[in-house]
Amino acid sequence: MEEIFDAAIVGAGPAGLSAACILADRGVKVIVLERGEYPGAKNMFGGVVYGHSLGRIIPDFAQKNCPMERNIVESRISYLSEQSSISLTYRDQAFFEQLQNNAFTVGRAKFDRWFADQARAKGALLVCSTVVTDLLKDGAGRVVGVKTDRAEGDLRARVVLLADGVNSPLAAKTGFRPEVGPQHVALAVKELIGLPEEVIDERFGVSAGNGVTNEILGNVTMEMNGVAFVYTNRRSISVGIGANLADFAKARVRPYEMIERFKTHPAIAPLIKDGKPLEYLAHWLPEGGFETVPKLFGDGFLIAGDSAMLFNAPHREGSNLAMASGRMAAQTVLEALQRGDFSSYGLRGYGERMAESFVLKDLKKYRRFSSLLENHRELFTTLPRGAAEAFREILTVDESPKKERLRGARKALWRGAAPLRLLRLMWDAWRAIR
Numbered sequence: 348m349e350e351i352f353d354a355a356i357v358g359a360g361p362a363g364l365s366a367a368c369i370l371a372d373r374g375v376k377v378i379v380l381e382r383g384e385y386p387g388a389k390n391m392f393g394g395v396v397y398g399h400s401l402g403r404i405i406p407d408f409a410q411k412n413c414p415m416e417r418n419i420v421e422s423r424i425s426y427l428s429e430q431s432s433i434s435l436t437y438r439d440q441a442f443f444e445q446l447q448n449n450a451f452t453v454g455r456a457k458f459d460r461w462f463a464d465q466a467r468a469k470g471a472l473l474v475c476s477t478v479v480t481d482l483l484k485d486g487a488g489r490v491v492g493v494k495t496d497r498a499e500g501d502l503r504a505r506v507v508l509l510a511d512g513v514n515s516p517l518a519a520k521t522g523f524r525p526e527v528g529p530q531h532v533a534l535a536v537k538e539l540i541g542l543p544e545e546v547i548d549e550r551f552g553v554s555a556g557n558g559v560t561n562e563i564l565g566n567v568t569m570e571m572n573g574v575a576f577v578y579t580n581r582r583s584i585s586v587g588i589g590a591n592l593a594d595f596a597k598a599r600v601r602p603y604e605m606i607e608r609f610k611t612h613p614a615i616a617p618l619i620k621d622g623k624p625l626e627y628l629a630h631w632l633p634e635g636g637f638e639t640v641p642k643l644f645g646d647g648f649l650i651a652g653d654s655a656m657l658f659n660a661p662h663r664e665g666s667n668l669a670m671a672s673g674r675m676a677a678q679t680v681l682e683a684l685q686r687g688d689f690s691s692y693g694l695r696g697y698g699e700r701m702a703e704s705f706v707l708k709d710l711k712k713y714r715r716f717s718s719l720l721e722n723h724r725e726l727f728t729t730l731p732r733g734a735a736e737a738f739r740e741i742l743t744v745d746e747s748p749k750k751e752r753l754r755g756a757r758k759a760l761w762r763g764a765a766p767l768r769l770l771r772l773m774w775d776a777w778r779a780i781r
């Protein structure tokens with residue numbers, strides 16, 4: 348007789364593995380299908396994972412040898428022009444002590460494998476090197492399993508969780524996910540640069556496994572709507588940069604040109620000097636925000652993580668939204684199994700949980716954020732230079748009266764953006780984050 352799983356999960360990323368851990372822990376017969384040779388083989392991200400979200404899946408993750416690189420104790424936000432850098436830095440003793448592991452860096456190849464091992468230890472079945480090619484539906488259009496690229500690859504399940512990441516043709520096939528256009532995704536590239544641990548410690552002013560994140564905005568994205576980052580790992584530095592896919596197409600810039608240029612910036616080059624390139628990866632990011640989040644469940648299926656466009660762009664959070672949505676999807680599946688109802692009505696608890704959680708609340712709060720960046724191109728073109736020149740005016744000491752210096756600074760800033768445009772930017776920014 349054909350085997351029927353209680354739940355089939357597509358994708359062994361943070362969303363899928365969170366759901367698998369919770370379901371397997373409760374004795375549910377769950378299978379995870381992953382296209383990579385092993386979990387993490389095809390995955391890339393900046394590197395920051397959040398302890399609270401992971402702790403809700405695996406409370407003792409630190410004792411279970413979670414492959415953490417560095418505990419983040421300092422966060423920097425920088426605004427870069429061609430030659431300058433304006434930064435805001437926050438370092439807090441609390442992140443060394445009671446808030447340790449609030450945020451920490453990981454490498455996906457190791458982290459996803461470790462996460463999958465936790466799911467397997469709880470009883471989940473993981474099948475790698477398997478691409479899910481389609482959804483299996485019954486005569487009434489209900490999802491009753493998945494089709495895979497294996498011979499005799501149809502697999503039946505009471506419920507299917509789509510956790511297959513941002514480029515999800517499966518989510519599109521549910522008919523729920525709105526068409527994801529190039530304006531809704533960013534293309535990011537990342538280079539991992541190897542350096543001795545003590546060199547990284549010294550360059551970032553940390554020690555004993557602590558680290559720093561630096562989120563970067565300005566004209567380093569070659570006038571495209573995008574961001575860059577520098578994160579510390581134990582013995583490497585992650586340097587990444589990305590921009591809206593539609594902008595890449597228009598500007599005809601190649602991602603590797605952008606990252607090569609970024610690495611030579613005077614604020615970045617000293618951090619990675621004499622480093623050894625270890626890895627170069629590219630990936631998409633869902634940046635469409637709240638408006639592009641699909642209906643999250645239907646007859647026989649749920650959608651979680653990047654596949655549901657759950658990415659908090661202003662805070663650069665995605666892994667925690669993936670883990671939380673995977674967790675809530677699993678909790679809903681447990682209820683559905685009890686009731687034996689896998690219809691859209693039976694799975695509605697997922698939508699309710701998500702609406703009540705930080706995931707959709709945060710995305711809704713920031714729903715104007717992507718249009719803020721889209722409508723204020725000066726942020727990536729003229730304003731970085733104007734802001735830098737304004738600071739230079741103020742900080743250059745000669746014998747000219749300060750009144751003149753301040754007037755010079757004001758004029759420099761206005762060369763970056765005219766006064767009315769600046770007011771408009773401030774108003775739109777306030778509306779986008781309030």
Ligand SMILES: Cc1cc2nc3c(=O)[nH]c(=O)nc-3n(C[C@H](O)[C@H](O)[C@H](O)COP(=O)(O)OP(=O)(O)OC[C@H]3O[C@@H](n4cnc5c(N)ncnc54)[C@H](O)[C@@H]3O)c2cc1C
Binds near residue numbers: 395479480536632669
């Ligand atoms: C450059 C970059 C930097 C980022 N930085 C951060 C950061 O620092 N912190 C943070 O929290 N978030 C960050 N993110 C976002 C974060 O990576 C994602 O939000 C998160 O990984 C989403 O998890 P997921 O499980 O939904 O999807 P994914 O991690 O994409 O996992 C999906 C899995 O499904 C598999 N899969 C796909 N299709 C199929 C198929 N048809 N059949 C079988 N398997 C399939 C894939 O191989 C993959 O293993 C970043 C993203 C990028 C691109």
